[in-house]
Amino acid sequence: MTISLRRARTIIRKTFEKGREMELKPLSVVVLDAGGNVQAFEREDGAAPGRFEIAFGKAYGTVMLGIPGSAQMARAESQAYFMGCVNGAYGGKVIPVPGGILIRDRKGAVVGAIGVTGDTSDNDAAVGSAAVEAVGLVAES
Numbered sequence: 001m002t003i004s005l006r007r008a009r010t011i012i013r014k015t016f017e018k019g020r021e022m023e024l025k026p027l028s029v030v031v032l033d034a035g036g037n038v039q040a041f042e043r044e045d046g047a048a049p050g051r052f053e054i055a056f057g058k059a060y061g062t063v064m065l066g067i068p069g070s071a072q073m074a075r076a077e078s079q080a081y082f083m084g085c086v087n088g089a090y091g092g093k094v095i096p097v098p099g100g101i102l103i104r105d106r107k108g109a110v111v112g113a114i115g116v117t118g119d120t121s122d123n124d125a126a127v128g129s130a131a132v133e134a135v136g137l138v139a140e141s
Helices: 005-021 051-065 069-078 080-089 121-134
Strands: 028-033 038-043 100-104 110-117 138-140
Touching (some): 005 038, 005 110, 005 121, 038 051, 051 069, 051 080, 051 100, 069 100, 069 121, 100 121, 110 121
Antiparallel strands (some): 028 038, 028 110, 100 138
């Protein structure tokens, strides 16, 4: 199973709703399928134009490594050379910080990833995780 376009768009909408509820800065959100391909992306009014690459980098590293951005950041802090090599292997596309959330189905299979950017990384992860859970999937942030 992979994430459908309809569900990806719903995750983005729910992320924006939660961000407004928490009074966060304007967000940008990308949802990738299990193969690392963009399923959907949206940027709120007022979000910086370069946010796609950041959201994508958070989600891409998450789905390709099978670990959330928080775990990638911990790995980068303890083994910077490893994450540097990973980023080289993936063409510099990985941004190893919170806000990259692994999306699993209820059976535990990876169906995609979400990348959220615009506020603090921890807030990005919180709203993205809430959105994933709101659509009946499991967020690993």
